[in-house]
Amino acid sequence: QKEVEQNSGPLSVPEGAIASLxxxxxxxxxxxxxxxxxxxxxxxxxxxxxxxxxxxxxxxxTAQLNKASQYVSLLxxxxxxxxxxTYLCAVNRGGGFKTIFGAGTRLFVKA
Amino acid sequence: DGGITQSPKYxxxxxxxxxTLSCEQNLNHDAMYWYRQDPGQGLRLIYYSQIxxxxxxxxxxxxxxxxxxxxxxxxxxxTSAQKNPTAFYLCAxxxxxxxxxxxxxxxxxxxxxx
Numbered sequence: 001q002k003e004v005e006q007n008s009g010p011l012s013v014p015e016g017a018i019a020s021l022x023x024x025x026x027x028x029x030x031x032x033x034x035x036x037x038x039x040x041x042x043x044x045x046x047x048x049x050x051x052x053x054x055x056x057x058x059x060x061x062t063a064q065l066n067k068a069s070q071y072v073s074l075l076x077x078x079x080x081x082x083x084x085x086t087y088l089c090a091v092n093r094g095g096g097f098k099t100i101f102g103a104g105t106r107l108f109v110k111a
Numbered sequence: 112d113g114g115i116t117q118s119p120k121y122x123x124x125x126x127x128x129x130x131t132l133s134c135e136q137n138l139n140h141d142a143m144y145w146y147r148q149d150p151g152q153g154l155r156l157i158y159y160s161q162i163x164x165x166x167x168x169x170x171x172x173x174x175x176x177x178x179x180x181x182x183x184x185x186x187x188x189x190t191s192a193q194k195n196p197t198a199f200y201l202c203a204x205x206x207x208x209x210x211x212x213x214x215x216x217x218x219x220x221x222x223x224x225x
Contacts, residue, residue, distance in 0.1 A: 031211055032212060032213070042219070043218050043219045044154075044201070044216050045216070046214075092211065094211055098169070099212070101154040104153060
């Protein structure tokens with residue numbers, strides 16, 4: 001079992017729809033959870049982080065964390081073609097431990 | 112401007128040659144990391160350093176070496192022992208806050224073998 005698992009996609013949604021990206025992790029000691037966006041040929045860019053169970057909203061992005069189910073998700077409302085990218089889920093248990101990255105989900109937003 | 116810089120953007124390596132990738136940060140972050148990303152793949156950790164003059168091997172350290180003589184700098188050398196070095200190399204540094212630890216990435220170096 002991979003430490004951080006994501007559906008590789010591609011996930012295709014029409015412009016204006018809600019895109020839902022999911023991630024599961026295996027380490028119950030994980031404390032911090034991150035979503036990075038990576039455009040083709042570019043480096044990952046941090047877009048959201050969440051530490052507590054529940055929802056965290058930032059503009060069109062909402063991160064959802066359920067530690068009991070070891071599940072974290074990212075919702076993108078009113079999806080735009082510019083949201084088309086690979087989204088990486090990352091997990092860290094703090095204390096200097098390594099951050100573990102998922103392989104990423106490719107998202108395509110069709111105009 | 113605060114941030115992480117990597118150079119060069121593209122690097123070509125001849126067989127048997129050692130090459131060094133530069134990574135500099137002015138964010139005053141203690142920890143720095145090197146990752147390798149292959150097409151369609153996730154990030155794999157090569158080396159990391161939590162403090163000056165100290166570094167640890169990551170998951171795929173064979174064929175690579177690093178140094179951490181200054182807080183701002185964490186260069187990566189790809190040695191001739193690395194038989195398949197073509198990849199996108201990403202340097203990151205880590206910010207620690209009351210909420211946890213967050214990594215920020217440089218723009219990356221794409222290494223190609225001639």
